[in-house]
Amino acid sequence: MSGGRVERRLAAILAADVAGYSRLMGDDEEGTLAALKAIRRELADPKFAEHRGRVVKTTGDGLLAEFPSVVDAVRCAVEVQRAMVERGGPIQFRIGVNLGDIIVDDGDIFGDGVNIAARLEGLAEPGGICISARVHEDVVGKVDAAFKDIGEPELKNIGRPVRVYCAVLVESTKASTPVSALALPDKPSIAVLPFQNMSGDPEQEYFADGMVEEIITALSRIRWLFVIARNSTFTYKGQAVDVKRVGHELGVRYVLEGSVRKGGGRVRITAQLIEAETGAHLWADRFDGSLDDVFELQDQVATSVAGVIEPTLHAAEAARSARRPTTDPTAYDLYLRGSALAWSNNQFSDALLLLEQAIARDPAYGPALAWAATCCFRLLLMEQSHDREADRSKGVGFAKRALEIAGNDPAIMVNAAHFLAFVGEDIGTMLTLIDRALTLNPSFACGWHASGAMRVWAGHHDIAVEHAETAMRLSPRDRVGPTYSVIGNAHFFAQRFEEAVPRLLLTIQELPNAPTSYRVLAACYAHMGRLDEAREMVVRLRTVTPVLLPNTDYLRRPEDRELWLSGLRLAIDEIE
Secondary structure (H helix, E strand, O other), X not given: OOOOOEEEEEEEEEEEEEOOHHHHHHHOHHHHHHHHHHHHHHHHHHHHHHOOOEEEEEOOOEEEEEEOOHHHHHHHXXXXXXXXXXXXXXXXXXXXEEEEEEEEEOOEEEOHHHHHHHHHHHHOOOOOEEEEHHHHHHHOOXXXXXXXXXXXOOOOOOOOOOOEEEEEOOOOOOOOOOOOOOOOOOOOEEEEOOOEEOOOOHHXXXXXXXXXXXXXXXXXXXXXXXXXXXXXXXHHOOOOOOHHHHHHHHOOOEEEEEEEEEEOOEEXXXXXXXXXXXXXEEEEEEEXXXXXXXXXXXXXXXXXXXXXXXXXXXXXXXXOOOOOOOOOHHHHHHHHHHHHHHHHHOOHHHHHHHHHHHHHHOOOOHHHHHHHHHHHHXXXXXXXXXXXXXXXXXXXXXHHHHHHOOOOOHHHHHHHHHHHHHOOOOHHHHHHHHHHHHHHOOOOHHHHHHHHHHHHHHOOHHHHHHHHHHHHHHOOOOOOHHHHHHHHHHHHHOOOHHHHHHHHHHHHHHOOOOHHHHHHHHHHHHHOOOHHHHHHHHHHHHOOOOOOOOOOOOOOOHHHHHHHHHHHHHHHHOOO
């Protein structure tokens, strides 16, 4: 390598070449070169720029590019291949996409991740795309293509098995039968898409989103239903969607869509239920009322949908969630604004201010209290708190008050128990609360995620993985980030280091400002003897926080605390 600056990073790598290039050049050398230049200029280069790709180098018959996201890389590949079909002509590309750690030297990239991408490209059919399993885990349900598992073919000069998936390229709007990515559950299943804001005011978007979340919550309490989490359904927000595709991507039989119009103290909800496989409209209705009756409207929608999906369900099953959390519309509005900031932008300090205003208006407002505790938890966990002791004390107060009035509200139980377990309350008691919440609402993806995290803290590593994977199935379009960190942490503390590394790398890619994953991955690399990579993680950790050694009190087993700290100290010693 040259004497220039060398760096390592995780990246999505795309390798492409021209199928039958030698034959094409033999038939018409000048025409082939001219056609390739036109394709680069008119199609490939604009697509790469659109999806944030950087072309690293080109050869006579191919190119190598890197992307900051595997979703961007695969979407770009799909769009290029489809555009080539529409363009026609004898030239066809083969494309391979991989996710891996790369070495960057004077603008060029090297490493095992690059080599695997090149081998995947060689497996692809003309006009096709092959991706690795690591890429498939991240993109399934997020790109407009299905994928076929072709096993673990031998890749030249790659010493380990790599599971490979080939894209099945179906048209986004023309395909009548997309390939199903997820099997249907064994009970009625539904996804509630974001409702369209018809208020004519973009500032009211949060109200429409909050309405949908309340309906999802009400439906989730019906034990006969399998309900997809809002994290996944809201990835369709702002898109013109084909409900058949939604049904296949999320693995559901029914899709609910609608709109919300708010104005003059009145609100109108329109909703329609569609059978995803056939596109048949099973039910539609309109609900009008004053903002004072907004909770009653939510219950009406939930009860009507449940009755259509499963006639034997009694309306009382939905109505048992009808307990009104507050009678103050202003407090409810503040709660919606605060939870929207926390959900969409991770603005936990600003969200906490709004939630505290809601609590000041209604001190017994359970959901607002539980969300306020969650904001305190995230400020402490992400090390964004300006006064840790004050935020800890406030969070404990919010959580304990929430539990006093929670009744059988699963979300309140989960949020409060998660925070209290983190700050040292009896872990057995908190896990009992979580288990009770999941019995009440088996479709609560956030509850399964919190259960997985708390099982890691308790030392129940295999159960932690199982519960995190359940959360991923219930929210298949929100599958990286925090849930992969739970799985990665569980494998680390179980000393399954090889299984921990890819999950932690994915977490860092999705949440680059979260310090915990850098610390766990640094310790993991150190225990594996991969000290150069351990040192690199510590260097990257320092760009996020000056605090290298964490407080590990929330880990209940001394051996888990020692495993983490000993590995992290070894990594730190390598650079000091």
